[in-house]
Amino acid sequence: MSTTETTAEHPHGIWEPPSPVRRLQLLHSAQSIAIVGASDKPQRASHFVATYLLSSSSYRVHFINPRLDEILGQPVYPSLADLPEVPDIVDVFRRPGDVPGIVDEAAEVGAQTVWMQLGIRNPEAAQLARDRGMEAVQDRCVKIEHARFHGGLNLAGFNTGVISAKRQRLDG
C-alpha cells in the first residue's frame, strides 16, 4: 500500500505497511506463491509456512533454493526466473540485506507482491518494490495472515481482529 502522492522518483507513491484489509486483498488476488529461501528442515519457519499453504490453502506453492532439489515432494528451483509460472506473491525467507536483489528478480518475472516474512524488515526494499509497481509487505507471516482470514488463527486462540457477521470464508 502507499500514499496517493506520486513523484518522478516514486511513481507509485511512498510505501506504507498494508492494512489488514489490504493484506486480505493481496492474499485473495493471488493464486501462486513462491517461497524464496525455502528449507527442507521441518523445524524451520519456512517449512511451517510451506506445509500450511500446501494443506490449508488453494495456492500453487513453489520453492526457490539453489542448494536443494526437493521439498515436501515438490521440485525446488534455483531462481524465480526458473519457475514454470509467474508467482503472484514472492514470500521471502532471507536476511533483510538480500531483499533488494529479490525485489529485482521479482520485478523481472512480473510478480505482484514481495512479502517479507515475520522478523524480516527492510522498508527501503519495500519502497523499491513499490517503485517497480509491486505491492510490498514486511514482518508478516503468510501462514498467519492467511489463517487470520480463514479461521485457522482463531483455532489457536489468537486475536484475528476480524469482526464480521458474514459466514467464515474457506480456501482449499
Next chain:
Amino acid sequence: MSDRQFGFRTRALHAGTVPDAVHGTRAVPIHQSTSFVFKDTDDAANLFALQKYGSIYSRIGNPTVNALEERLASLEGGIGAVATASGMSAEFLVFAALCGTGDHIVASSKLYGGTVTQLDVTLRRFGIETTFVDTTDPEAFRAALQENTKVVYTETVANPSSDVADLRGLADVAHEHGVPLVVDSTLTTPYLLRPIEHGADIVVHSVTKFLGGHGTTLGGVVVEAGTFPWDNGKFPSMTEPVPSYGNLSWWGNFGEYGFLTKLRSEQLRDVGPSLSAQAAFQLMQGIETLPQRMGEHVANAQRVAAWLEADERISYVNYAGLASHPDHARAQEVLPLGAGSVFSFGVAGGREVGARFIESLQLASHLANVGDVRTLILHPGSTTHQQLTEEQMDAAGIPEDLIRISVGLEDVEDILWDLDQALDAALAATAVESDGEQGEQAEQSEEAR
C-alpha cells in the same frame, strides 16, 4: 470487510465468533467433543507438529473455547489468549511456563488468598521462591528483584484493601530487569482497565467473576500483549529447541506468537487444566453483556460505598472510588469508569457485631465469591483468608472485623435497605445481649444480698 476499528461493546458481542462456513450458526456453537477427526495421516502429522492450524484434542484446544479466547484477547487488546479451567490454573500455567527450580518471583502481598498460597506454598515446594512486597511503590518491587527473578506480579485493584496498582511504574521496573509484568485484572475486567495499555505483558483473569458474571461457571484466561522480547536471554525455554515438537523454537518459529503457542501446546498439554466447551459457552453469554453490567456494578458500588461511609454504625470503608482512599487519585486516573464493585468496610463494634450483621442480611448472599449479578458478602478472616497467618493477614491489609462486599445489580435502594436493616438488627441484638448480661449480674447481686 473494512478497516474500521470496532468499539468495546461491539467486540464484546462479535470478536471470536465469525459464523461458521457450513451452517452459519449465529450463537457460538458448543463443540461438545473431546477430539476432532483428521482429514488424513498427513493432516494428523502436520497438526501434531504445529505445522498447520486446527483442532486435535480438547485439552489443547476446542473451537468453543477458542471463540472465548479470541474474544477476551480482543477486549484486552492482546495478541491472543489461552483459556483455562479456573483463574488459579491460569496463574499456575504462567508461572510454570516462565519459572523453574531456582527462579524467583516478586509479587504484591495484597493478592487473592489462593494466589498467595499458590506462590508461598505450592510453588515454593517446587523450588520457586516469591518475595511479597507490602506496598504499591514500584521502588519497593525494584528493591526485591534478584538476578533469578522471572516475573513481577500484581493485581489491579487489591481485594479487600482496594489499593490500586501503579501498573506503569511496575512495568518499568520489570522491563528494566528484562522480565514481564503479569497482572491479575479479575476485579477490574477489560471494561474498566486494560493493563496492556499501561505496560503489562501478560494479563490473567478469573473469568469466573465479572466476565462470566452470573456465578454459574468457573474459568480462567491468560492474555498476552505480544510485545515482550522473549529472546532477551532470561527465558532459555523460549529460544532453545523443543524436542517434543521436532526441535522447533517457540521464539524462533513463532516470534511474538511464541509465548502463547508454548502455553497451549506445551503447558496445557502437560498440565491439563483446560476449559470445557460447556463452560466456555456459559462464560461467553456473560461476556456479551460485560459493558452494560460493569457500568451498573460500579454505579451501585459507588452509591453503597458513599452510603456506608456516611453511616456512623460503620467504622471504615476501603474503596478507591471514595476520596478518603489513599489511592483515590490513581483510581481516577487509571479507572475513570469506576474502581470496581468489590470493596470492604468494618462494622463498629468489632468482630461479633460484624458476624451478626452478616447473619441478619436478607438480600446479600453470604458466600465465598465475587463478581456475581447478585450482591455477595463475606468475612474474609473466617473464610477466604482463613489459611493465611496473622502476619500475612496484616500484610494483605485485612483486619479481623473487615467485611467484604461485591455489589450486585439489584435495585440499589434494596441493597441499601438490606444493609440498613441488618446493621440495626446486629446492633439491637448486641444491645439486648449486654442488657441481658447486666440483668443477670443484677439478679446475682440480689441473691448475694
